Every structure is written in C-alpha cells, then in structure tokens.
Amino acid sequence: MNKPVPNDGTVGKALQVLDLVASLGRPVRFTELLRLSDFPKASLYRFLQTLTNQGMLSYDPKNQSYAPGLRLVRLAHSAWRQSSLAPVASPYLDALAKEVGEAVHLAQLDHGHVLFVDKRKGTGNFDTLAAAGKVAPSYCTGVGKAILAFMPAAPRNLALQQQAFLKYTPATHDTIGGLENELRSVRQEGIAFDREEHETGIISIAAPILIDQKTVVGALSIATSTSRHKLSDLKAYRSVLLTTANQIANAASTWQFPTQN
Amino acid sequence: MNKPVPNDGTVGKALQVLDLVASLGRPVRFTELLRLSDFPKASLYRFLQTLTNQGMLSYDPKNQSYAPGLRLVRLAHSAWRQSSLAPVASPYLDALAKEVGEAVHLAQLDHGHVLFVDKRKGTGNFDTLAAAGKVAPSYCTGVGKAILAFMPAAPRNLALQQQAFLKYTPATHDTIGGLENELRSVRQEGIAFDREEHETGIISIAAPILIDQKTVVGALSIATSTSRHKLSDLKAYRSVLLTTANQIANAASTWQFPTQN
DNA sequence: AACTGATTTCCATTATTTGGAACCAATTTA
DNA sequence: TAAATTGGTTCCAAATAATGGAAATCAGTT
Structure with a gap:
C-alpha cells in the first residue's frame, strides 16, 4: 500500500x-x-x-x-582512491592547471548529479576534500552537460528525469527540451560550455572523459570568472582540454587493479 | 552466547x-x-x-x-565540513605551511586511530602518504601522541587498549608502558615528536589543539624527512607550531554553528 | 558435452525491527 | 510553587524483515 x-x-x-x-x-x-x-x-x-x-x-x-x-x-578516502578518477587523473590535472593557470575541475556523475572528485585552484595548490565531494546539478554545469551528452540514451533519460531545472540565472536551461538541444550540439563539438548557467559570473569549458572513444566516465573543465575572461577566450583551451581528457581516459582504461588472481 | x-x-x-x-x-x-x-x-x-x-x-x-x-x-564532504577541524583551520595551515616550507598535517582521533583531515604539501614534493581521510596508528605518530597525551585518563586508557603496538621500525613503542612514559613527558613539554617510529626516514613535531587549554580536539604537525632535516632542526618550529595550534583552537571554540534560532 | 568453481535465488524458520504509548527531565507558563 | 509544555528516552507485544541451508544458475575449462 x-x-x-x-x-x-x-x-x-x-x-x-x-x-x-x-x-x-x-x-x-x-x-x-x-x-x-x-x-x-x-x-x-x-x-x-x-x-x-x-x-x-x-x-x-x-x-x-x-x-x-x-x-x-575515513570510508570516503577509500572510495575516492578506488572508485573515482582522481588518483589516476591527478598528474594530468597538475599539468593542465599549471599550463592554463585557471581552476580545473574533475567530476563524475552520481545519481544524476555532478560530483566533483578533484580540483586545482587557479593560482596554486589544491584542497583535497574541500572540493572533492561537492555536488552540483548536471543540467547547468559544463562538466554535467559534457557527461550527459555522451551517455547512452537510456541512462541519460533517466538522469534527465532527475534534474530539478531550477532557474539559477537567466541563462539556465529550465526545460528538458532546451537542454536536449544543447546536448546534441555538445555531442557534435565534443565540448560543453557553462555560460553563467549555474552562477552569475562563472563560466567554463568542459570535455568528457571517454574510454575507447565511447564510454563516458567523467568530465574535465577549466573554469574562470567573467571578470578575468570572456567565453571566447575559453575556446582557446579547447585543444589542450581535449588532449588532457584523452590522456586521463587512457590512463584510466590502462590502470586495472590487480584482481588478486 | x-x-x-x-x-x-x-x-x-x-x-x-x-x-x-x-x-x-x-x-x-x-x-x-x-x-x-x-x-x-x-x-x-x-x-x-x-x-x-x-x-x-x-x-x-x-x-x-x-x-x-x-x-x-558525497557524504564525507558534509562530515568533513561539519565535524572536522579542517574548515576552520584551513587559513592557519596555509600560513604555517608557507612559513616553514614543510609538510603540515592536521589530524583528529577517531576510534583510537589518527585520522588526517587536512594537509599541506612541503616545498619538496615528498608526498607523505597522508591525505585527507587517511588513517594511521596513534601510538607511533607525532599527532597521535600529542592527542593521547592530553586526553582525559578514561578515554585515553580506552584508546590505548585499541593500539596494536606493531613494531613498524626499531624506534616504535611496542609496549603500553613505554608509550605511557613518553606521553607523560609530552604532557610536560606540550609537544610530541615522531622519531621515525612509523616510517623510517620520516620525522615530525606535533602539538595538540587544546580548546580552553584543556580539551584536546586534534593535533597539528610539521613533518619532514631525515634527508632534509634532523630532529633537532624540528625543535626550532616549536614556537610557531604552538602558536598556530592555539590560533586554531581559538577559531574552533569561537565558531559555533547557528543552532537554528 | 561434462566438469568445476563461483555467484545468485528460494523459502520456511527465526530473530529483529517496529511504533504506539508510557515515562522522564528540563524548561516555561500560570 | 505548581502545573503544563516541550523534547528526549524507554517498553513491549505484534508485525516484519533478516537468516542461512540448500538448490539452481552461470561462466569458464578441459
């Protein structure tokens, strides 16, 4: 009942x-x-x-x-080390952050929401858990859209159902249809943008992390504020972002745990 | 049965x-x-x-x-923000790390074990094994001994029972009596050392974080490797370490959560 | 195709959870 | 000072969910 x-x-x-x-x-x-x-x-x-x-x-x-x-x-430490991309991705994030000098985020999808598993600060060092564990909606973040766009239809639709479609800023998608349109173009370009959709003044460029060019396991983004850069500036990072995402994908697919015979 | x-x-x-x-x-x-x-x-x-x-x-x-x-x-993120000292201590860790240029660790006791809740890397990229969420024994680490020394007798004895007393290195305490002796002197000096007791080549100086000079809520340490410093060098950090620990204690006691009206 | 070892499902028995109601303690109100 | 209110804790018979032995299924091998 x-x-x-x-x-x-x-x-x-x-x-x-x-x-x-x-x-x-x-x-x-x-x-x-x-x-x-x-x-x-x-x-x-x-x-x-x-x-x-x-x-x-x-x-x-x-x-x-x-x-x-x-x-x-304590438990999360193991989870983070084993089930997240963070440990494998770490050196690549370092390199990317150093090269672009902007904040770099690594995220995965968890129950339809974006879960940040690691980040590098724009300027210098990183805080481990400060960022790791933070959640954000996927329909209005760069990483979220990058992941959604490359998911197989079935789980994607499931995830889309879970979106709240709150209008955080004027630019936020508030319909499933609008989002789906954008996802199509993200799929074509291989890159997603956050055009101040979650927080006014914050923009980002994001790329999916695709294992074997197929299975999306997470996303990577470079984020900045509109006071420092225009959206068009971010497009310059397209290539280095895609390269890094690809490197991480390779590292992740290669790195298998010793399954103890 | x-x-x-x-x-x-x-x-x-x-x-x-x-x-x-x-x-x-x-x-x-x-x-x-x-x-x-x-x-x-x-x-x-x-x-x-x-x-x-x-x-x-x-x-x-x-x-x-x-x-x-x-x-x-995801869950750990909330736990870390609410139940750990890390968020309040963060700026002080930054300052300390910058000043001494060595690895700085912040730890709390969890079920008799040391739980690292935050850290800053040293200038040298020696990544000590400790990251947020990592656990270590308390009987053979600087932070562990600093905390144990300043706990009230009852919970301390409980915690002491939980120690495994494995002899990681020649310097590791392997009897409860030996440890208790050292804790007495730690209590007097207000400072604890790790003399390569957990890992050969790694030493540290640690101070308890005492709220109202009484209740220990965690510990702070500066760690380095024997290839860079001798134990006697670490003693030079005594004062700055105590000061920082004190600042964190103040910040922690002041910062009360709004208990909702 | 038969074998082997690992994983998953079944189901009657058993033990645990359940939650309404009573109880207790501290604070507020009369 | 007593009574009432609020917030927290304990009890216990009924209801439910966990249990685990055994059997079925599955994935590799030989």
Missing part, C-alpha cells in the same frame, strides 16, 4: 536518515529530524543511536545535536 | 561489510569477502546487494568486484 520509495530494508532506512542529516549541512536536533523525516519517533531515535555509535554520525551532548561523523571521512 | 562484538543490528552488520570492502583498498570479489567475513553466503550476498544499490558500494560487473561507492565521497 505504501512503498513510495522501494527502500532496501533497515539499512536503506538508516542510510536515508544519514543522508538527511548530511544534507542539512549543520548540526541538527532530534525534533527537527523528526519533523523532516516521516519515521515514527521511536524508530528515528533508534536509527540515530545506531548510526551514532557506529561513528557514521557524531552527537554533541551539549546542544543535543547530530552531525555526520568522521567515520565517513 | 556469541556476541563477540556488540553489533547494532542489521545496520551494524552492513557497515561491517562496508568497512571490510573499504579496508582492502582494491576491488574485491564475492568469494574473497566470503572468506574474510564470517557471514553466511546468502547474508553477505544480500548485504552487498543492499549497499550497492544504495551507492555505498559500487559493483563492476565486468570483473564482478565490489569497491567503496561514490556516495561515500
């Missing part, structure tokens, strides 16, 4: 709670969570207990609030 | 599986996990299913292997 989301069992529900806490981005108290979720009081309470003493959440007794726990940071 | 580890229910078990996969640091196949865990085949299988379609694990159908999933990276 009521299976609105096909949860997988207790674990699924617990993770739902975890997500909720994480999504709020600040410590939350029990009552607030109770309002936001639709778990009964006792159940929610038990989930929080369990998650907390598993280290997935941390609890501050002083102001009785929950926040995501450090165990997640 | 058999509750060797007081698991919290299904969620606990699932997380145990997640940890197992993460700890291996490479994609693993079903059978290997079956050997390593002591779950019955069908149960393990279901856990993997659940975790996978929750995005906590990723599954590679090609070689039938499991790895930690990207959802963790």
Whole structure:
C-alpha cells in the first residue's frame, strides 16, 4: 500500500536518515529530524543511536545535536582512491592547471548529479576534500552537460528525469527540451560550455572523459570568472582540454587493479 | 552466547561489510569477502546487494568486484565540513605551511586511530602518504601522541587498549608502558615528536589543539624527512607550531554553528 | 558435452525491527 | 510553587524483515 520509495530494508532506512542529516549541512536536533523525516519517533531515535555509535554520525551532548561523523571521512578516502578518477587523473590535472593557470575541475556523475572528485585552484595548490565531494546539478554545469551528452540514451533519460531545472540565472536551461538541444550540439563539438548557467559570473569549458572513444566516465573543465575572461577566450583551451581528457581516459582504461588472481 | 562484538543490528552488520570492502583498498570479489567475513553466503550476498544499490558500494560487473561507492565521497564532504577541524583551520595551515616550507598535517582521533583531515604539501614534493581521510596508528605518530597525551585518563586508557603496538621500525613503542612514559613527558613539554617510529626516514613535531587549554580536539604537525632535516632542526618550529595550534583552537571554540534560532 | 568453481535465488524458520504509548527531565507558563 | 509544555528516552507485544541451508544458475575449462 505504501512503498513510495522501494527502500532496501533497515539499512536503506538508516542510510536515508544519514543522508538527511548530511544534507542539512549543520548540526541538527532530534525534533527537527523528526519533523523532516516521516519515521515514527521511536524508530528515528533508534536509527540515530545506531548510526551514532557506529561513528557514521557524531552527537554533541551539549546542544543535543547530530552531525555526520568522521567515520565517513575515513570510508570516503577509500572510495575516492578506488572508485573515482582522481588518483589516476591527478598528474594530468597538475599539468593542465599549471599550463592554463585557471581552476580545473574533475567530476563524475552520481545519481544524476555532478560530483566533483578533484580540483586545482587557479593560482596554486589544491584542497583535497574541500572540493572533492561537492555536488552540483548536471543540467547547468559544463562538466554535467559534457557527461550527459555522451551517455547512452537510456541512462541519460533517466538522469534527465532527475534534474530539478531550477532557474539559477537567466541563462539556465529550465526545460528538458532546451537542454536536449544543447546536448546534441555538445555531442557534435565534443565540448560543453557553462555560460553563467549555474552562477552569475562563472563560466567554463568542459570535455568528457571517454574510454575507447565511447564510454563516458567523467568530465574535465577549466573554469574562470567573467571578470578575468570572456567565453571566447575559453575556446582557446579547447585543444589542450581535449588532449588532457584523452590522456586521463587512457590512463584510466590502462590502470586495472590487480584482481588478486 | 556469541556476541563477540556488540553489533547494532542489521545496520551494524552492513557497515561491517562496508568497512571490510573499504579496508582492502582494491576491488574485491564475492568469494574473497566470503572468506574474510564470517557471514553466511546468502547474508553477505544480500548485504552487498543492499549497499550497492544504495551507492555505498559500487559493483563492476565486468570483473564482478565490489569497491567503496561514490556516495561515500558525497557524504564525507558534509562530515568533513561539519565535524572536522579542517574548515576552520584551513587559513592557519596555509600560513604555517608557507612559513616553514614543510609538510603540515592536521589530524583528529577517531576510534583510537589518527585520522588526517587536512594537509599541506612541503616545498619538496615528498608526498607523505597522508591525505585527507587517511588513517594511521596513534601510538607511533607525532599527532597521535600529542592527542593521547592530553586526553582525559578514561578515554585515553580506552584508546590505548585499541593500539596494536606493531613494531613498524626499531624506534616504535611496542609496549603500553613505554608509550605511557613518553606521553607523560609530552604532557610536560606540550609537544610530541615522531622519531621515525612509523616510517623510517620520516620525522615530525606535533602539538595538540587544546580548546580552553584543556580539551584536546586534534593535533597539528610539521613533518619532514631525515634527508632534509634532523630532529633537532624540528625543535626550532616549536614556537610557531604552538602558536598556530592555539590560533586554531581559538577559531574552533569561537565558531559555533547557528543552532537554528 | 561434462566438469568445476563461483555467484545468485528460494523459502520456511527465526530473530529483529517496529511504533504506539508510557515515562522522564528540563524548561516555561500560570 | 505548581502545573503544563516541550523534547528526549524507554517498553513491549505484534508485525516484519533478516537468516542461512540448500538448490539452481552461470561462466569458464578441459
């Protein structure tokens, strides 16, 4: 009668709670969570207990609030090293950032959203997790469109359904049709642009990372602000961007884990 | 009769599986996990299913292997921002790294282990193995000892129980007594050293981050290699290290989250 | 085609989760 | 000072979901 989301069992529900806490981005108290979720009081309470003493959440007794726990940071380290392109791509990002002197982003798709897995700052050094883990919509970012454009139709349509199509700026696509048109041209040119679609004043040029020229596994972008560059300036990076994306693709496809015989 | 580890229910078990996969640091196949865990085949299988379609694990159908999933990276981002010292400490790390030109590490204690939450590279491109999310033993690292020394007795003893006391190098403490002796002197001097106890050739000087001169919330270290510096050289950093640790402590205690009205 | 080892599914039994309601503690209101 | 309100925690019988032995399926080999 009521299976609105096909949860997988207790674990699924617990993770739902975890997500909720994480999504709020600040410590939350029990009552607030109770309002936001639709778990009964006792159940929610038990989930929080369990998650907390598993280290997935941390609890501050002083102001009785929950926040995501450090165990997640530990786990994410493995995830980042194994399941993301970041470790393989790292040297190429270094080189690209050095060459162009602008911010460089590496992203992958996760549940229809863009997940940044690494970046290089425009000027100098990088912060690891500061950028890694950040999410953004895919319909209005360079990397997002680059990935969407090169996905097989079936998963792409699924991903398109998940887009919120909020109009962040005047330039943001707010219809699925408009986006699909652009994706077609992205597919032809092999490059996507962010024309201040997510944040006013921020533009980027992005290329998909294609393994065997076919399977898209992520995207790479050079981003800057309109105060430093015009969109037309970015087009000059097309070639170096495509080259780097290709290098990363090669490195990624070559680098297989020793599957322990 | 058999509750060797007081698991919290299904969620606990699932997380145990997640940890197992993460700890291996490479994609693993079903059978290997079956050997390593002591779950019955069908149960393990279901856990993997659940975790996978929750995005906590990723599954590679090609070689039938499991790895930690990207959802963790997403979740960890919130955890890192909210529950770690990293965001507040960031500018101070920048300044310190710039001033001393050596690798700087910021760490916190998690279940008795040192968890690195941020770092800055030294000028020399010696990439110490530590990145955000990386864990290390606390009994043989500068940051670990700095934290342990300043913890209240009760949790410290608990943490000490959790130490493996593996003898990584000739200098590693391998008895709880030896470590306790050193912690006493660390407490007096306000500073801890790593004298090649974890990795041969790597030394560090570390200071605890103490809120209100009392509660230790993490530690800060300057690390280098014996090929560049002697231990005595590091002592010169004592003062700047303590100052920075203090600044971070102040920033951390001041910065309270808006607890929502 | 038969064999082998790994992976996946089945299903009756069992153990765990569930959630309404009672309870407790601290703070606010009368 | 007492009563009421709010926020958090515990109980326990009923409902549900997890369990795991065994059997079926699948992918390589010989």
